[in-house]
Amino acid sequence: MRRTTKRKILPGFGLSLGFTTLYLSLFVLIPLSMVFIKTSQLGWGKFFQVVTSERILHSYKISFGTAFAAACINVIFGLLIAWVLVRYPFPGKRLLDGFIDLPFALPTAVAGITLTTLYAPNGWIGKLLPFQVAFTPIGITIALTFIGLPFVVRMVQPVLQNIEREVEEAAASLGASRLQIFCKIIFPEIFPALLAGFSLAFARGLGEYGSVVFIAGNMPMKTEITPLMIMTKLEQYDYAGATAIAVVMLLVSLLFLFIINLLQAWSRRHELRGE
Secondary structure (H helix, E strand, O other): OOOOOOOOOOOOHHHHHHHHHHHHHHHHHHHHHHHHHHHOOOHHHHHHHHHOOHHHHHHHHHHHHHHHHHHHHHHHHHHHHHHHHHHOOOOOHHHHHHHOOHHHHOOHHHHHHHHHHHHOOOOOOHHHOOOOOOOOHHHHHHHHHHHHHHHHHHHHHHHHHHOOHHHHHHHHHOOOOHHHHHHHHHHHHHHHHHHHHHHHHHHHHHHOOHHHHHHHOOOOOOOOOHHHHHHHHHHOOOHHHHHHHHHHHHHHHHHHHHHHHHHHHHHHHHHHHHO
């Protein structure tokens, strides 16, 4: 009797794991470890002095606050855009779908200059508004919303496409309202995708520099973001101080992403129990 063997498309587990470990080490683990090694040259006292200075603390507030606000805005409008693209046919749908990815392809400096031109006090949109947008935290939030929107749309869109419409029709035939259908059937399905899109948009917003530095105005204690403070330290050849600020941003970002992953795991377990 002939023994049938399964053909492996990729190399065996040992070789694949070796390539994976090498790749992660060269491009992720070693660079991140060098940040901590460089920061260790400061010592604990100097480290806390650098990362808790008044100007740096204010930059944390601006960076985390605007990134969080932009991610929340993107969750709301990203869901609406994904819903329209999935559920409704209309002329120019493919063109609009293609425009969603524009922030991915557009250089961040171009986006920053364009937004500054539009929302400056003498810009096309800025001069029509009763309040100032450019060179304020509002302008930073708009820039981060622009670059973070595709993350939410592209995470939610395929999930909405895979939801069976027959389940919604069955719920409607049993007397469920539109709000009940959305809350009980649709939202539990898309909630993990919304969390993933939120975390990606938030993480991108924290590290964004090119599209923000122009519209922020970089006014001390007003609109300075943390990546700008890192660049300022580097221009002053204070590499240890720059890595110290980067370590704080890295640790807080990892903590936030860990919380998001816990929420996603809880959501999946809750969904399985419901089934």
